[in-house]
Amino acid sequence: MNCRFCNTPLTNTFIDLINAPASNSFLTAAQLNEPEAYYPLKVYTCHKCFLVQLDEYKKSDDIFNSEYVYFSSFSTSWLAHCKQYVDKVSAKFSLNEDSLVVELASNDGYLLQYFKEINVPVLGIEPTANTAAVAIAKGIETVTDFFGVRLAETLVAKGIKADLLLGNNVLAHVPDIVDFVAGMKILLKDSGVITMEFPHLLQLVENSQFDTIYHEHFSYLSCYTVKQIFESQGLELFDVEELPTHGGSLRIYAKHQQNTAIEINERLTYLLEKESLFGIDTVEYYNNFSIKVERIKLDLLDFLVTQKKAGKKVAAYGAAAKGNTMLNYCGVKNDLIDFVVDANPSKQNKFLPGSHIPVFSEDVLKAEKPDFVIILPWNIKEEIKQQLSYISEWQGKFVTMIPQFEVF
Ligand SMILES: [Zn+2]
Known part of the structure; x- marks a missing residue:
């Protein structure tokens, strides 16, 4: 692959997340019985213009189609x-x-x-x-x-x-x-x-x-x-x-x-x-990223396995693209996280791509009272924390993974 801006051949890997299904392709119950397409997810850094980029593994008109569910x-x-x-x-x-x-x-x-x-x-x-x-x-x-x-x-x-x-x-x-x-x-x-x-x-x-x-x-x-x-x-x-x-x-x-x-x-x-002080225009700046990311994966898996063995119930909030990358890279499936809650009705009663975790409305969270709620869209953590503050009534705790693994 050549840089999509300056056409330089790309030789520097920024991170290799191996592969994943399309992050916004939520599955119906019937689709769970069909094969699922996975695409490579490897990101390169251009050593000339420093554009960090992903190849068009999945064609954009295939992604932004009539099934697109991001409102x-x-x-x-x-x-x-x-x-x-x-x-x-x-x-x-x-x-x-x-x-x-x-x-x-x-x-x-x-x-x-x-x-x-x-x-x-x-x-x-x-x-x-x-x-x-x-x-x-x-x-x-x-x-x-x-x-x-x-x-x-x-x-x-x-x-x-x-x-x-x-x-x-x-x-x-x-x-x-x-x-x-x-x-x-x-x-x-x-x-x-x-x-x-x-x-x-x-x-x-x-x-x-x-x-x-x-x-x-x-x-x-x-x-x-x-x-x-x-x-x-x-x-x-x-x-x-x-x-x-x-x-x-x-x-x-x-x-x-x-x-x-x-x-x-x-x-x-x-x-x-x-940006220049951080070294954004140097190849060295991008080198340690993979190590930090691997740490998060190990922390999450460690946590989920421990809770599973202890008989605790773990749910997640926010069926967004971010969550799908996280769960697929970490290899988490519906045996480690029971369900995901999302406010968007077009995602409810479907399943996350790859992990096949079911998506429900917030009523299910209130009924099931999970011990832990993983906040997948960490960028709106405060908003979600406030919205779900009632989980403290059953001693429920929140979990986030970015910038590092944390339970609170
Ligand atoms: Zn370039």
Whole structure:
């Protein structure tokens, strides 16, 4: 495999998680009797541009299909984050009824709804038909398609150009990141701005967040590498913010290179310096990651086997992609964890891919009273802890594995 940005042959393994089924392919009871497809899950570091990347083992149009079950509106803390963002950027960039906000991977309209509330015109672009249908039902105009140069040219031909072009957790999810960024260059007005949020590679490495690695997550991004990719397409970063979301994300701001009306914020310089101090542009930085990850695997297995022998009941909360990577890499099946609870009805009464652990509604947790509840989406740990605080009534305890194994 060659680097998807700079085309350098990839020789450095970042981590080999061996293989896993597609992380969002929840199974029905009937599907448990069928063979299950596993795909390799090996991540490389490019020693030239330091893009950490996964090969397109599973084709992206196979992942983002009509069966896609990730609806952004199910997390209340995420919605609050988006509302805050809308208030901030609409004031900062003076967005009004004459502006156009285009969101790439607009999902179920979880974010654009807030622009709509303040009468800023919006257009969503979303490849998964079932989430797009939810947005359209909310009255949010949505194009159901994959974004890149082809779609950008089609939209521009119709007279559509964006004052604000945004994308949350999409830059890492596109297999052809160069075509995606080139498309943004085309769709952006001369005076327009881009904001993109993505999990920060620095946090992934520092906090052992290996469970954010799954097949729909093709790139693991630093500001250092994103800056190079944007510059290669005539776009320039002018600001960056560090956010607590998804275990530590970056929100980058970009503009056309020729737009000199916007000044470069010194926060960008500081962040690039910070990344450099950690060594993000050196091969050595990535070397110890596998050892830290193996430690987590051994701690989890040790815990589960001990509880099983003691006759304790262990459940988990949050049937998200993260959890599936964790459980599959650790080799945990439905004999060690009884069930998983999730608020999303489209996942309930199905089974996790690979581990075949059943997914139920929260009522089952209250009825079964497990001794331990493993919080799989550790990034919303506080929210879940509060929501499930009643497990203390039966001396239930919580467990998390990232950044290290912990019972509390
Ligand atoms: Zn490269």
